[in-house]
Amino acid sequence: MSTFKVMQFNMQFGQIWDDSGTVQAPIDLDLTIAEIRSFDADIIILQEVEHALPGGVQLDPPPNYTRLKAALEGYHSYFSYPKADPRELPFGIGLAIFSRTPLRDMFRMELPSPPIEFEFEGEKKTPTDRLLIGAKTTLYGREVQLFNTHLLAYFMLNSSSERHLQQRQLVVEQLRRTHGPTLIAGDFNVSNRDSLIHQFADAGYRSVQTTEVTWRHRPFVLDHIFHSRHLRPVRYTVKPTSASDHHILLAEFEFQK
Template sequence: MGTFKIIQFNMQFGQIWDEANPDGAPVDLKQTIAEIQRHDADVVILQEVEHAQAGGKQLIPPPNYSLISQALTGYHGYFSYPKADKRELPFGIGLAIFSKTPLYDLSKLELPSPVIEFDFYGETKTPTDRLLIGAKTKIKGHEVQLYNTHLLAFFMLKASSKIHTEQHRLVLEQIKKSRLPTVLCGDFNVSNHHALVEQFSLAGLTTAQNTEVTWRRMPYVLDHIFFDHHLKLIQRSVVPTLASDHHLVIAEFGFNAH
């Protein structure tokens, strides 16, 4: 039976975790790369690959993605920034998919954010748009659809994705179009993960795990590997790491016979 392993990792642009000073911790991309390499996954899905620049400037080529690509020899990669926006705050930005097998039919879908005002160090801000990227690959003779997303953290804005439903709706609309074995990874930024899991289950998606916390800053399950009925979960784990403020979620899948 052919199986494959996927890593889901919000890498926080390589900024390591320091309990005493989480926002001032240094960037150590070597630690990020070592953490990814040691698991030897077939597919690696990353969020917050780059550090957003002042005024929404986007560095081309993306420096972190370029270094990771060089280090992950034998992998094929796809990266995308979201739409450039002068309102971008100095956090992580950009999504990447890496696979040991070639990627094709690359896609991206902009996910508009609602106008919600919030305070950022005394200035009134509104959130920038988010992104869903996709790619197909062939694993163990099976064509597989991969998706990666990083949604707006409504709970950080004292709002709720139950009220602001557009990003979830757009993601699920895209997933429903797939007729292939499909995996959707990402940082979904939903504090009530039970509601998220229930919502996505109605679209035929199951999460690999929803019991272990994946974020160090608050005890939330933010990161998920969702999969559809074409796939069966063999094993999964949440792997604590100091290479980010998020842990890795790792899952191994087999293919269901149809």
Template sequence: MKTFRLLQFNMQFGQGWDEAAPDAAPIRIEQTIAEIRRHDADVIMLQEVEHALPEGRQVEPAPNYTRLRETLRDYDSWFAYPKADPRELPFGIGLAIFSRTPLRERRKIDLPSPPVEFEFEGRRTTPTDRAMIGAKTTLLGREVQLFNTHLLAFFMLHTSSARHPEQRRRVVAELAACEGPTLLSGDFNVSGHDALIAQFAPAGFSTVQRTKTTWRRRPYILDHIFYNAPLRAVQHAVSPTLASDHHALVADFEFSE
């Protein structure tokens, strides 16, 4: 049986996990790289690749992505920041796709955030826009469309994506336009994942797992790998790691046709 493997990992810009002081845990990009490499995946989807800087500055070339490229030399890859914005908070930003086979037709889709006001460190602000990136590659002789995204965490703003559905609607529209084998991976930042799964189902997409928590800070399933009917998920695993506040999610696929 011929299969290929996808790794979904929010790497939290290389910051590991410290149960006693999670926000003060050291940044060790080499630990991140070791975690990525141990899964021996054919496709790697990463979120929060870089640490957001004050005033929304975006360093080029992106330092963590550059280090990953230097190490993962047998992969083709590309990286994209979200739209630059001085309101950016000091968390993780940036999406990357790594593939053992060449990537082509690379694109970035902006996902605007609604003007929901919230307070951060004593000041009122609104959330910055998010993004989804896509590319095509050939796996086991078949063309596959890849998407990677990191959506806004509405639960952190004391509201919900049900009240502000536009980001997910845009993602669903991209999925609905895909006819061939397609994979969507990412951190969807949804506390109630059943609604997310139900929304993607009419576009023909299923998630590989919906029972095991993927985030250490709260018992939420934030990370998903969605796939459509030309693909079959053979096996999957939520893999605990101390290299991030997210666990790694790994899935092996075969073609169903």
């Protein structure tokens, strides 16, 4: 049976990992690109592609995505910023899907964030909205629905997505509308992974792995590749990288007979 490889990576806009954990670590997009290319994945799903700019400015064309497209020659791709918002903090934004096979039926859906107040650099803030994107492709004659998301990190705001379920529910509702082979990868930003795993299992989706830590700052499994019953994971691996504060998650799939 033929297999295909999927990469899940929060690339943190090319900012390398510094053991001090500083937000001032240098950006090295060449390293990010080299890491992505080295794994030779058929499907590449990326979060935090771009660096958020002051005032919610969004450059067009997106500079990092433009460089990625040039470096990943032969791949088809789709990128989307979240809704422009002057409240955007200077971290990573923007989702991308790359595929060796053509993409079609691309879409984006905004995931509203609740007005939870938090302090950032001495000022009161509220979080900006998040995003779900999707596209379809055909692999070995089978149509596959792909999704990519990056949810709000409620644990960074002294709250939890168990108390604020809307973003997760919107994603699950979208998953329930699909009926064939489907993958959703992303940075789910859920510290209590058990609640996420059970919620997605109720919708018919399983994560390829739930135990290996994928984030350097805290021992959390934030990154997942969930799959529908039509796909079987053959193998997976979590690959540490100095190209981000997230590790790379790789999974190889085959179609269920």
